[in-house]
Amino acid sequence: MSDTSLLQPVWDGIRERFGVRAAPLWGACAAFLAHVLLSTLFLGLDALGPRVPWISRYKMPGKPVSARVWLRCLARISWKYALCVLPLSACTGYVLTRFGFSQEERAPSLFVAGLECLLSLLVFDTCFFVVHFTVHRNPWLFKIFHQSHHMNMHPFALTALDSSMVELVSQQALAMWSSMFVGCHPISQILFHLLNICLAVEDHCGYNFPWALHRILPCFGGAPFHQAHHQRGTGNYAPYFTHWDLIFGTAITT
Ligand SMILES: [Zn+2]
Numbered sequence: 001m002s003d004t005s006l007l008q009p010v011w012d013g014i015r016e017r018f019g020v021r022a023a024p025l026w027g028a029c030a031a032f033l034a035h036v037l038l039s040t041l042f043l044g045l046d047a048l049g050p051r052v053p054w055i056s057r058y059k060m061p062g063k064p065v066s067a068r069v070w071l072r073c074l075a076r077i078s079w080k081y082a083l084c085v086l087p088l089s090a091c092t093g094y095v096l097t098r099f100g101f102s103q104e105e106r107a108p109s110l111f112v113a114g115l116e117c118l119l120s121l122l123v124f125d126t127c128f129f130v131v132h133f134t135v136h137r138n139p140w141l142f143k144i145f146h147q148s149h150h151m152n153m154h155p156f157a158l159t160a161l162d163s164s165m166v167e168l169v170s171q172q173a174l175a176m177w178s179s180m181f182v183g184c185h186p187i188s189q190i191l192f193h194l195l196n197i198c199l200a201v202e203d204h205c206g207y208n209f210p211w212a213l214h215r216i217l218p219c220f221g222g223a224p225f226h227q228a229h230h231q232r233g234t235g236n237y238a239p240y241f242t243h244w245d246l247i248f249g250t251a252i253t254t
């Protein structure tokens with residue numbers, strides 16, 4: 001079996017079932033469902049932590065989240081996502097097909113899809129670093145754009161999307177633009193959105209497991225890097241990689 005054929009049945013299924021036009025919307029829905037599912041797993045760990053010592057050993061400073069706080073956060077992000085992010089994704093699909101993009105019938109190879117995801121992630125990380133640094137330097141921008149995300153000093157996985165509506169839409173638009181800038185195949189875009197949400201959940205999960213990505217690949221900051229940003233309210237502006245904060249001297253530890 002050739003490498004190309006590994007993604008071809010998935011791409012054929014998406015095209016037949018949802019249509020190319022709906023691919024960005026489908027990607028946004030899949031990312032949201034993945035976010036809620038992964039966050040539920042971490043809620044389960046928080047509930048089990050007090051009774052299972054090996055779980056609490058890897059818990060970072062901060063109280064385990066209660067079901068009530070978690071559900072309130074879920075309600076907050078759900079209506080914002082439904083009201084803004086999903087319509088934006090639907091419009092993107094319409095525009096892409098209306099102007100002749102996204103007509104690919106063949107799926108990319110796994111290698112190409114992986115490369116497109118990595119490049120999109122690097123572009124997204126760079127743009128996010130610039131925007132995040134800028135809003136932290138401007139009190140007015142910080143207040144309207146980013147303050148609500150910083151209400152969570154000890155974040156939990158679900159708070160990865162707990163942001164103001166304007167920030168949520170901007171991040172989604174930035175993710176879409178990053179993948180379009182790289183020239184991603186639509187299926188790579190969907191994979192990139194899933195990867196993006198997995199990394200955002202890891203940033204906010206409040207656990208520092210030995211198998212976490214940043215322990216294996218030190219170029220990633222992971223939960224300790226991003227939690228330090230939430231606690232100090234400054235530094236570590238890049239969402240995933242550490243290189244920009246190291247280059248510009250904004251890297252901090254807890
Ligand atoms: Zn911030």
Ligand SMILES: [Zn+2]
Binds near residue numbers: 230
């Ligand atoms: Zn955060």
